[in-house]
Amino acid sequence: MEERKKDVIRETDAEAIKLARTLMRTARHGALAVIEPETGSPLASRVGTATDTDGTPLILISGLSAHTKGIIADPRCSLLVGEIGKGDPLAHARITLFCKARKLERGTPEYARAERRYINRNPKAKLYIGLTDFTVFRLELERANLNGGFGKAYLLTGEELLLSGPAVETVAGAEQGALEHMNSDHREAIDIYANHYGKLGGKGWTLSGFDPEGMDLALGDETARVAFPAMLLEAADLRKSLVEMAKEGRAAKS
Numbered sequence: 001m002e003e004r005k006k007d008v009i010r011e012t013d014a015e016a017i018k019l020a021r022t023l024m025r026t027a028r029h030g031a032l033a034v035i036e037p038e039t040g041s042p043l044a045s046r047v048g049t050a051t052d053t054d055g056t057p058l059i060l061i062s063g064l065s066a067h068t069k070g071i072i073a074d075p076r077c078s079l080l081v082g083e084i085g086k087g088d089p090l091a092h093a094r095i096t097l098f099c100k101a102r103k104l105e106r107g108t109p110e111y112a113r114a115e116r117r118y119i120n121r122n123p124k125a126k127l128y129i130g131l132t133d134f135t136v137f138r139l140e141l142e143r144a145n146l147n148g149g150f151g152k153a154y155l156l157t158g159e160e161l162l163l164s165g166p167a168v169e170t171v172a173g174a175e176q177g178a179l180e181h182m183n184s185d186h187r188e189a190i191d192i193y194a195n196h197y198g199k200l201g202g203k204g205w206t207l208s209g210f211d212p213e214g215m216d217l218a219l220g221d222e223t224a225r226v227a228f229p230a231m232l233l234e235a236a237d238l239r240k241s242l243v244e245m246a247k248e249g250r251a252a253k254s
Contacts, residue, residue, distance in 0.1 A: 026223040027081035034070030050121035053172040057139040071101040099139035167212040174235040192249035
């Protein structure tokens with residue numbers, strides 16, 4: 001049985017890590033599984049999702065919800081994300097994230113950043129995020145099971161999925177100003193990022209997040225991910241990369 005299991009699981013490579021991170025970054029919702037405190041039974045619910053700058057999943061949930069009571073009683077949980085497209089739903093990639101939930105404290109810089117990133121990914125949450133019974137949880141990632149489609153199973157560690165280093169904080173500090181500037185004054189450049197680098201159709205894309213590895217985009221209910229040519233090392237690299245990518249994309253069109 002152990003040998004059969006080993007045969008099923010593929011060796012983790014760069015493509016698997018890229019797919020896993022993309023699934024996490026582009027998700028707007030997922031299935032959260034917790035332990036029901038009254039019965040000890042598993043309880044699964046749909047929740048809205050976002051990610052912190054390092055890639056850690058964020059959820060915004062009400063204290064009145066059954067799943068909130070579950071993760072407060074026992075922080076162990078799992079989150080399944082992965083959009084279903086046309087055809088067989090089992091042929092589409094998805095990832096199960098094994099986590100421990102941590103409630104963030106209102107009024108802290110950590111909470112403010114998580115709230116901001118959640119709203120950027122889920123603008124409609126502005127209607128209820130300020131209500132006192134709603135709060136943001138970080139789902140501290142321990143490991144993950146990635147299913148990239150039939151015959152493409154991987155086991156990944158939290159370290160393989162999350163970003164680390166000083167650039168995470170420096171880019172986070174510059175993120176909101178850059179997002180507002182780009183979405184207000186450089187919509188044409190954003191479409192270049194989407195069309196040229198992301199191979200995406202349509203016009204009117206907006207940016208919903210930056211991190212050292214790439215940018216998150218949205219068009220209506222569609223989300224997408226575009227990687228930077230190189231990992232950002234400091235905040236100044238963000239502007240430099242955006243300018244160079246727009247320039248290169250325009251040149252490719254001419």
